[in-house]
Amino acid sequence: MRIREFWARLRDSLRSAWRGLSDDTLRSGLAAAGLVIGAGALVLLMAVGAGGSASAEASRLGVGPDLLTVTGQAPGAPAAGASSLTLDDAKLLADSPLDPDVAEVAPVSSAPSTVVFGGASVPVGEVFGSTPAYVGMFGDVVTSGADINDTEYNEAQHVVVLGNTLANELFGGSAKAVGASVSLGGQPYTVVGVLAAKGTSTAAFDPDDSAIAPLTAVQGAISPGGPLSEIDVQAVSGQTTAAQDEVASLLQESHQVTAANQDFTIGPTAALVAPSGMNAAPPVATLAAICIASLLAGGLILMITMWAAVSGRSREIGVRRALGAARGVIRRQFLGEAVLLAALAGVIGVVAGVIGSYFTIDGVKPVLVLYSPLLALCAAAVIGVLFGYLPANRAARIHPIEALRHE
Amino acid sequence: MSMVPEEDGRSPAVPRRSPSVVQMSGVRQVRGSGADALDVLCGIDLDIPHGDYVAVTGPPVGPGKAALSALYGVLGCLEPPAEGEYRLDGVDVTGLEDRKLALVRNRAVGFVFQTPGLMPRTSAFENVELPLAYAKVERSMRRRRAQAALGLVELTGLGENRADRMPVIEQTRVAIARALVTTPCLIIADEPTGELDAKSGSLIMELFDRLNGTGRTIVLMTRDETVAAHAKRIIRLSDGVIAEDKRIAEIDAPPPLAAALLLPKSEPEPELQPDAEQDIETDSDSGRGAGPDIGADMTARARFAGKSRRRRDARGAGTGGKHAGPPEPEFDSAEFDISLPAQLTAGPEPGRQADPTRTSEAGAAALSDKVGG
Secondary structure, rough: OOOHHHHHHHHHHHHHHHHHHHOOOOHHHHHHHHHHHHHHHHHHHHHHHHHHHHHHHHHHHOOOOOOOEEEEOOOOOOOOOOOOOOHHHHHHHHHHHOOEEEEEEEEEEEEEEEEEOOOOOEEEEEEEEEEOOOHHHHOOOOEEEEOOHHHHHOOOOOOOOHHHHHHHHHHHHHHHHHOOOOEEEEEEEEEEEEEEEOOOOOOOOOOOHEEEHHHHHHHOOOOOOOOOOOEEEEEEEHHHHHHHHHHHHHHHHHOOOOOOOOEEEEEEEHHHHOOOOOOOOOOOHHHHHHHHHHHHHHHHHHHHHHHHHHHOOOHHHHHHHHHOHHHHHHHHHHHHHHHHHHHHHHHHHHHHHHHOOOOOOOEEOOOOOOOOOOOHHHHHHHHHHHHHHHHHHHHHHOOHHHHHHOO | OOOOOOOOOOOOOOOOOOEEEEEEEEEEEEOOOOOHHHEEEEEEEEEOOOOEEEEEEOOOOHHHHHHHHHHHHHHOOOOOOOOOEEEEOOEEEEOOHHEEEEHHHHHHHHEOOOOOOOOOOOOOOHHHHHHHHHOOHHHHHHHHHHHHHHHHOOOOOOOOOOOHHHHHHHHHHHHHHHHOOOOOOOOEEEEHHHEOOOOHHHHHHHHHHHHHOOOEEEEEEEEOOOHHOOEEEEEEEEEEEEEEEEOOOOOOOHHHHHHOOOOOOOOOOOOOOOOOOHHHHHHHHHHHHHHHHHHHHHHHHHHHHHHHHHHHHHHHOOOHHHHHHOOOOOOOOHHOOOOHHHHHHHHOOOHHHHHHHHHHHHHHHHHHHHHOO
């Protein structure tokens, strides 16, 4: 009974607050505009932030601490120099029982090249000739078509997986690329798959502007029988250091060198591929703080508009006071209007933000942060209370006699 | 309780707490502060008995206008006087804080403003129900009483219409219904015809005459002589004091310009409805259910019951002007005495005495407790 009474009263005050607001929709709309933008920005920016850090996370995972890169130059030597690594080294690392902490080995032969399709010629930053394991090691995902499989590798078939940017440039979409015949380094290749956009790039290397082909096929055409550019080693999770030592000793023995004069370099891939600081998405918390600040600005707009509205409604306030509303009742009425307006603005903003997060923004696919709509709504409502208080208090202080007998 | 006639000859159904609605003594009011302080009311002594019909006038500009406003404020319990004592229906409201003053306004004063002052985008019902909503009266009861009040101002059946889209005269009627809905002991109308054309104005004044004719105490704040002419008593303010207090007609007599309306008619008076008392019981039950303080309006109603009886006696079988005739089905006339005064003129039933909490004394005491404590 008490609860029903409470709901009835809540409904009454909601209805009367709604009337107060809908009496001047333009004014209410203006008052709410700032909060709509603030709440929408909160949801959207948090989604963008989460999306950015998600892809950053993904690429960091792909080139994470468990990933080692062996290059065929002595430590400190220029990367352009001749490589000492061969496919035999890769086979040794893959087959030897002396490196239990090595999970995967991918020999890589890479070189810049050019893809030609239907008269269009697009330079490729890097064509990686490697094994089927390579795509998975770097956290790449094939969005269209398929990964290179073992048969294609073993038979040295001329198939290629294109980076996302490449596929878009040549075919205008990843789906259209699959099955097409392109010319890669003068050789005919069939596109079997397209990688998902990674969105991360460094000055030296853009993973979206690359292509992956079977090492067997690439070595025949681009660098036949030649040395490997690098060998990528995936260590057993958490055993990177052990894996690095095992790989070093195996290669030293095979190359008949010592640690002092070794002709190869082993290091974590992350350091090579993703220089720190670049592409790091701003933390979600920072974005949220920025949005809360914009919500506060929206609150100020709300306060100013309602403050002005109180003067226009002084007569109504006088009537209500005469009919038995104490100051507190008037204050609650205006506070209720402010909170309702702020909450409505929050809802509209959240809906807009959620819709906005379905679009890719500046290369980042936003990921809706689940608690962000709730956060935006609560922030808007709290702001409604805080910034509605001053106008509500002003309304409560209006002198009923002056309001009623002012002619 | 037996119907012992009081010295003025009235036979109230219930004893009244105070013979007067308004008792003011030495009321002073100040505007501004410090060096700018201005005495706008300089010692007002005023006594308005139940059933009186008073017009308060004053100079239209300057301090005189401020005096009128200030008296309006004190009379309507919008603000307490700076000095002096003010008893409204026997309750001392002099030093009450804002919340309690609001309670008194809600229960004991009915306001009719210069403009209708209706809430936008709101039905006539909801406008009339507003004071009851502030009184926290339960919803269905609010609607019933709003219906009855709208019936009193001849707007039966228009309750669902949006009030702000009605013609001004009907808006004014809605505003009057809103003032009546809590059955206040005092109705204050501030230039009630100010926004109306002459014809509408005289219709509204006719309505006030009728309301007074059935026992309601009305104070008109007006500078319009034609409006003031409707009152039984004209009070003129000057320099913050009452310069003139002229009685035009006796309290017991019909309003001076309404005599024609109240002439005895040959039609038989409507039958007393057997369930009339029952309706009152239901009403007071629900009223108390919504809070003990609602009892104040029952004081007023019961008082007018006695009043109405006297009025009916005075003019024979006459009924309340245009309201003569059988009650409309949805009109819960038992809650208001104007339409069928005969209903409430029957002496108190033993059943009512048996439960003292249902008498208006209890309600009156409740208001006293509430505002005095």
